[in-house]
Amino acid sequence: MSSSHAKTRKEKPIHSIIAGTTAGAVEAFVTYPTEFVKTRSQFGGSKEGPIGIIRTTVREKGITGLYSGCSALVIGNAVKAGVRFMSYDQFKAALVDKEGKLSAPRSLLAGLGAGTMEAIFAVTPSETIKTKLIDDSKRAVPRFNGLLHGTAMIVREEGITGIYRGLFPVIMRQGANSAVRFTTYSTLKQFVQSNARPGQQLPSSVTFGIGAVAGLVTVYTTMPLDVVKTRMQALDARTQYRNSFHCAYRIFTEEGIFRFWRGTTPRLTRLVLSGGIVFTIYEKIIAVIGSGSAGA
Template sequence: MLAGNAAKAGVRFLTYDAIKAQLRLADGSLTTPRMMLAGACAGMVEGLTVVAPSETIKTLLIHDQCLPAPRYAGVGDCIRTAVRAEGLAGVYRGVVPVMARQGANSCVRFAAYDSLRQVIGGPKGGELPFWKTFGLGMVAGTITVYATMPLDVVKTRMQSLAAHSEYRGALHCAYRVVSEEGVRALWKGATPRLSRLMFSGAIVFSVYEQVMKLLR
């Protein structure tokens, strides 16, 4: 969890800042659609390079520990078993919904955060105190949860141990969830995810702002 979160945050902010720098207008400002584009690209790169493999291993381990007789001895054994059984595809199971979810997450989260930041700090985004960036991060995290929860539900089910036998793909998975459990099932688990993303968004954005301030 620690390794995966550190790596994905690094890739996410590096990609977002690099793309955002290319999309800025002549006066240095950035429109909301451009923020969303930069965020979506950052999320998809993050999903492909870091999140898909790390989330697959994490999900496999969590499901395995719920079985009466767990079959994995640890992280290394889980990776070896998945690769041996299905090749690299076993580690990249559900990569399309992962990229879609991460793209949507970053698109909404960065656009919400930077739009609110421009309202408070001006178009060029002046420096803000820690408590303001913390609050903006919480708001951005809340918006992200409810906007992207269906993608997270599909992603999680596609990475479960039974996904290979139950679902033909991400669209088939979404269809079965809606047809068998109703539309509201796409937002199942929103509350625990909200408690996580509210604070993770607040912490990540606040720490990022403080580190960038020191580097400048």
Template sequence: MAAKRKDPALYTLTAGSIAGAIEATITYPTEFVKTQLQLQDGSKGSARKGASAPKGPIDILVTTVRTQGVTAVYRGLSAMVIGNTAKAGVRFFAFDQFKYLLRDSEGKTTGYRSVLAGLGAGMTEAILVVTPSETIKTKLIHDGNSPNPQYRGLVHGVKSIVKAEGLGGIYRGVIPVMARQGANSAVRFGVYSSLNDLVKARLTPGETVPAAYTFGIGAIAGIVTVYTTMPLDVIKTKMQGLNAKQLYNGVFDCAWKVFKNEGILSFWSGATPRLARLSVKHNNTVE
């Protein structure tokens, strides 16, 4: 019997890039809400100081649409689409290469090898693509909360950020981004592969995994990924806000201030919209 054809790297890269762009456009409102939840002041006692109480996902969405129009919830979309297009392509390409390098004597990549391949893919995409696109997206969204926004779209925003902060300005939060992407890929690919292997072990030779099982495996992997990596996502967003340079002196300082000022539960701010976004993605993909 002829061996199963392996898709060329270029095909994988192109397919992943197109899928990433489409996914980003469809799910962006949930990303917008998640970022707003993480950027808002949720500090303890904020209500006592006269500040507005932290808002929930629905309240943020409804208020934004009512006061600024529907297009406001797509602020920063261009940065996300460009980033996702490149990110998805890099991820699938990198994961395939790491899987090839880490295959065992039987040519398979299972167990911890799959986790390592996912980790390598996540770290690669974080360095090459994710950090700058996430920083620009976050700053554009945060800027929209100002009475007088200073960024007039993606190009002007990038120019302004680089002019004011140098190239380092679009690489804010690179450490938590790398940690999040690596953990995202390692956890989801690892959980997905492990559960998939368990199911396959109970099937007869040649039998394919039922669609319901595939959906369930993907859902479980997504939930585990979101809740285990959420603190990294929150720290990442905090460090990419407009005033982050003045507020935080590194990752640990940011984490400590979030814990001290906002409480432990704030590390899971935006988990619901993030999970909603992840639930519509393909079962074996991650953020």
């Protein structure tokens, strides 16, 4: 990524896709148990904390229980990251000024555009399926037998809209996620580079740290959107909520404002790790396949 004081370059779309999908797949698999715990904690009626959810799941389902719905997220996250980085790089190239610089407000706009694209083409279907698989795994006798069987049943029973439930809050969340994450990352990266020798490439440890801080900022600013998204994608959402605004209203009036930050700890763990993992892998792969320093 570039900031207001740095020149930016347009990455080749195929390079952005290769680097992004690889980074997304690795990150999703490594951090999935935290996503599982976060999702379970956000369902209505959930009283257990993160540790309690882990203990109960391992006792009843074994370690593999923490990976219920994992394949849906790994595939979706790979596609999501590919779409995100490709979209961001293209929006970024279109928004630079005549000197090839990208201001912070324009970086924010590019992030919003990238988040919207990934929400439509990757995040909503994969996260809806993942959420339903996790919700189903709570049952004594789950109905879904893996990703393909679960997806087929959801589509058969609810139609194609069944895997696009919660589209609006997902667009809102992903747009905010990408806008905050990319802008925070670019600002911090430029600050660090301004204190380094000209042309010096940042070490992976520094890139990881910058990405982790970007993930931290993203979590706290977008958590309410994530909770509404999870509720809208649960198995009983059609009978509980008319739309996203009704869902948010019920959570606020029935459970209190702090419920919007339910699941913050596991999501924070995941996004701090994912921010470091994704940006580090993306930068390295872009460099390896010949595009020089990444503009992420």
